[in-house]
Amino acid sequence: MIAIVDYGVGNLFSLASSFKAIGVDAIATSDRDIIEKADKIVLPGVGAFGDAAEKLASSGLKEVVLSEVKKGKPLLGICLGMQLLFDKSYEYGEHEGLGLIKGEIRPIKEVIPSDYKIPHIGWNALKFNKTSKLFKYINEGDHVYFVHSFYGAECEQSVIATAEYGAFLTAAVEDKNVFGCQFHPEKSGSVGLNILRAFCEVEA
Amino acid sequence: MITKRIIPCLDVKNGRVVKGVNFQGLSDVSSPIELGKYYSDNGADELVFYDITASAEGRGLFTDILREVASTIFIPLTVGGGINTLDDFDRVLKCGADKVSVNSGAIKNPNLIYEAAKRYGDQCVVLSVDAKRVDGKFTVFSKGGRENTGMDAIEWIKRGVDNGAGEIVLNSIDTDGVKGGFDLEMLDAVCKVVSVPVVASGGAGNIKHFIDLFNALPKVDAGLAASIFHFGEVKINQLKDELYKNGIPVRR
Numbered sequence: 380m381i382a383i384v385d386y387g388v389g390n391l392f393s394l395a396s397s398f399k400a401i402g403v404d405a406i407a408t409s410d411r412d413i414i415e416k417a418d419k420i421v422l423p424g425v426g427a428f429g430d431a432a433e434k435l436a437s438s439g440l441k442e443v444v445l446s447e448v449k450k451g452k453p454l455l456g457i458c459l460g461m462q463l464l465f466d467k468s469y470e471y472g473e474h475e476g477l478g479l480i481k482g483e484i485r486p487i488k489e490v491i492p493s494d495y496k497i498p499h500i501g502w503n504a505l506k507f508n509k510t511s512k513l514f515k516y517i518n519e520g521d522h523v524y525f526v527h528s529f530y531g532a533e534c535e536q537s538v539i540a541t542a543e544y545g546a547f548l549t550a551a552v553e554d555k556n557v558f559g560c561q562f563h564p565e566k567s568g569s570v571g572l573n574i575l576r577a578f579c580e581v582e583a
Numbered sequence: 584m585i586t587k588r589i590i591p592c593l594d595v596k597n598g599r600v601v602k603g604v605n606f607q608g609l610s611d612v613s614s615p616i617e618l619g620k621y622y623s624d625n626g627a628d629e630l631v632f633y634d635i636t637a638s639a640e641g642r643g644l645f646t647d648i649l650r651e652v653a654s655t656i657f658i659p660l661t662v663g664g665g666i667n668t669l670d671d672f673d674r675v676l677k678c679g680a681d682k683v684s685v686n687s688g689a690i691k692n693p694n695l696i697y698e699a700a701k702r703y704g705d706q707c708v709v710l711s712v713d714a715k716r717v718d719g720k721f722t723v724f725s726k727g728g729r730e731n732t733g734m735d736a737i738e739w740i741k742r743g744v745d746n747g748a749g750e751i752v753l754n755s756i757d758t759d760g761v762k763g764g765f766d767l768e769m770l771d772a773v774c775k776v777v778s779v780p781v782v783a784s785g786g787a788g789n790i791k792h793f794i795d796l797f798n799a800l801p802k803v804d805a806g807l808a809a810s811i812f813h814f815g816e817v818k819i820n821q822l823k824d825e826l827y828k829n830g831i832p833v834r835r
Contacts, residue, residue, distance in 0.1 A: 393657070501588060572657060
């Protein structure tokens with residue numbers, strides 16, 4: 380069973396439906412017992428980093444996620460959920476993240492040409508930097524759906540894929556049992572479902 | 584590189600897709616669920632569901648259907664029609680919509696864009712504009728293009744983006760239904776003043792019109808159409824193959 384951490388940020392409907400579509404039992408939950416019993420954890424998120432980090436901490440779910448990951452349970456962060464895995468973020472101030480991926484979240488405007496539109500929104504192709512269990516069922520060049528204005532920086536050792544948008548922006552990260560996607564697999568058609576399927580097959 | 588998006592638009596009334604649809608292999612051609620799945624499986628990058636129901640009962644039916652569409656289709660969904668308040672945003676977002684398109688509701692209450700962008704983020708708020716030339720000026724029409732608001736379209740769009748609209752859908756009433764191509768002049772005027780994505784709507788009759796659109800106006804991000812897709816006059820997969828051959832980046 381997959382626990383989708385519900386800490387009051389964003390709509391988990393599409394994500395829950397995606398797992399259902401690939402025949403995997405998944406529950407959106409804020410119950411620590413369920414998260415502890417789950418085989419894997421998904422950390423979703425939309426909105427602003429500071430607000431989300433605060434909600435995750437005050438709900439008490441931050442420590443649950445951290446302790447489960449420490450035990451080796453696979454974790455997948457999606458969109459803002461991926462950004463939360465990092466050490467810190469510079470989105471409207473400076474905020475501390477979960478520290479599971481070495482690096483920081485910075486505005487994409489610092490690295491892309493000024494005539495590029497922000498947010499980076501739409502379908503973009505994945506360029507693989509490393510082989511990953513997450514990419515078992517997809518190919519380099521497959522398109523996935525992005526919506527973001529900030530990106531993962533200073534995280535070279537964890538980057539497994541990038542997307543070109545005037546610069547190579549971090550698209551996915553991996554460090555041991557911790558995975559993250561900047562894009563939305565639940566909105567990326569069959570490619571996205573295949574990424575979720577591969578995550579579900581990661582051995583704890 | 585971000586690809587150009589191809590977006591079919593489905594008008595839904597009382598839970599059924601209106602405007603004739605002509606596909607082989609669909610058991611129920613006016614089912615939003617079957618049609619949504621058909622488009623999703625055949626290359627659409629995004630779907631727009633437009634609720635043209637007037638009754639409260641029809642609106643409830645629409646949200647039920649939206650929930651079902653959103654649970655079977657894993658590409659972005661935009662919902663429009665009858666969006667007048669933040670509660671309307673809430674209602675459709677909870678059913679799985681990713682973006683919400685406002686038109687007459689924003690004309691009645693220009694604060695709606697600002698309030699919605701503040702609560703849900705700019706990327707969630709789409710400003711849809713029906714515009715037509717009146718005395719040589721691009722003018723905004725409301726209520727499905729029936730009522731002249733007297734507002735300058737370029738000014739209105741600029742103001743919408745300043746208030747937080749994260750995307751513009753520009754529907755040219757002058758070219759809509761004519762199938763003579765998109766309104767490149769009007770689209771160019773809009774692209775010059777905004778930095779958010781612009782979706783072209785109104786006038787597509789064949790594949791060449793899409794190629795012309797993206798070649799002439801590299802700043803246009805997407806092409807939207809309804810009946811030419813519904814009647815199979817343009818097949819999305821085929822359209823994308825042709826765009827690709829012409830050097831236009833698409834997801835295939």
